[in-house]
Structure formats: structure tokens, C-alpha cells
Amino acid sequence: MLNFEAELNKLLSREARMLPQYEFAELAAVGQELLTELNKKQVDVSLQIEEIYDLVKEQDTHVLQETLNAETVRANKLVSAAIYLCDLLEDFCAYARQSGSEELKHQAGILWQKSGGILAGCSVFRLGEEGQPMNPQIHTVKASVESPFPREQVVQVLQSGYVYQNALVRKAAVVVSRGQADAVRETERADTEIDDQYDSQDQSEGEYEK
Numbered sequence: 001m002l003n004f005e006a007e008l009n010k011l012l013s014r015e016a017r018m019l020p021q022y023e024f025a026e027l028a029a030v031g032q033e034l035l036t037e038l039n040k041k042q043v044d045v046s047l048q049i050e051e052i053y054d055l056v057k058e059q060d061t062h063v064l065q066e067t068l069n070a071e072t073v074r075a076n077k078l079v080s081a082a083i084y085l086c087d088l089l090e091d092f093c094a095y096a097r098q099s100g101s102e103e104l105k106h107q108a109g110i111l112w113q114k115s116g117g118i119l120a121g122c123s124v125f126r127l128g129e130e131g132q133p134m135n136p137q138i139h140t141v142k143a144s145v146e147s148p149f150p151r152e153q154v155v156q157v158l159q160s161g162y163v164y165q166n167a168l169v170r171k172a173a174v175v176v177s178r179g180q181a182d183a184v185r186e187t188e189r190a191d192t193e194i195d196d197q198y199d200s201q202d203q204s205e206g207e208y209e210k
Helices: 004-015 021-099 102-121 180-209
Strands: 124-127 139-145 154-159 161-164 167-170 172-177
Touching (some): 021 102, 021 124, 021 161, 021 167, 102 124
Antiparallel strands (some): 124 161
């Protein structure tokens, strides 16, 4: 910022040696008046510039926030659409596994892997794999079955879950194992029930013969 008072003092010091005393006094008075007015204008202009800057900054922030909100809504819609398409693809893959066609099963597997890579490139990641320990934070258990696998291990993924930018969008729906011990107990119980049925039939037939 220009120091008008210092500049005026320099001017007055040069002119003081060349002007009569009364002319110098008149010049000094006029100069002081101009200096006061100029300083006032300078302060007013500085305040106005600051106000304008604040208004522009506030307006820019508001516009940026609106733009960010609009982009967030748009991104969420795209993610929802992508997950819906992946659900359809997952149903197709399940059909392919049951179709008996090895070629169809192979092609479906390739599509499933490629779709996962495309999603990962957009910060969307799948949840739920067979063989994983059950995690209530990312899994929703829909059923449990007897199996040779350890208890609480995922044996089937009914519907994949998804994470978008580290935020959980949906948990994976899974079937978990009840464990080998439970499977043995269930088998023994079933065998016992069958034996009881045969014993009941034998007793009934013996009574009938009598």
C-alpha cells in the first residue's frame, strides 16, 4: 500500500527551500486536507474490497456445495443401478451352475470376475465368499446347514453384499455351516428315528398276527 503521508512529506521538504513561508503553509494545509481525504477513501475502498471478497467466497462455497451434493446423488444412483445389474448377473450365474452346461458355467464365471474388476475400479467392492468365517458386520445369515466345514463358516452366498467408498451398502446374504459335530448328531438322530419307525412297524405286525 502506498504511504501517501511519506510521499507528501518528501514533496514538502523539497518545496520548502524554494517557496516563501506563507505559500508553504498554504500548500501544507491543502496537502494535509487531500491526504486526510485520500486516506479515508483508501480505507473505504479496502473495506469494500473485503466485503466483495467475502461475498464472492461465500457464493463460491455455496455453489461448490450444491455441485458436490448433486454429484453425490448422481454417484449413489449409479452405484444402485450397478448393484441391481450385478444382482441379475448373480442370478444368471446361479442358473448357469445348475444348468449342467460346463461352457455356460465357465462363461458365467468369467463375466462375474470381470464385473467385480469393473466395480472395484469404481470403488465398489463385493462382500461374501464361500469359506469365509461368518461376520455379522458384513453377513446376514439366512440359513444354516450340516456340513463337514467348521461352524459359522460360509458355505453358500445367496446374494452378494457391497461396499462403496468404505461405506456398507448392503450385507451379504449367506448360508453357514452348523459344523461337522452337528452334522453327525443330526445323522445319528435321523438313523435313530428310522430304527424307531421300523421297531414300531414290527410291533404292529406282531400284534396283527396275534
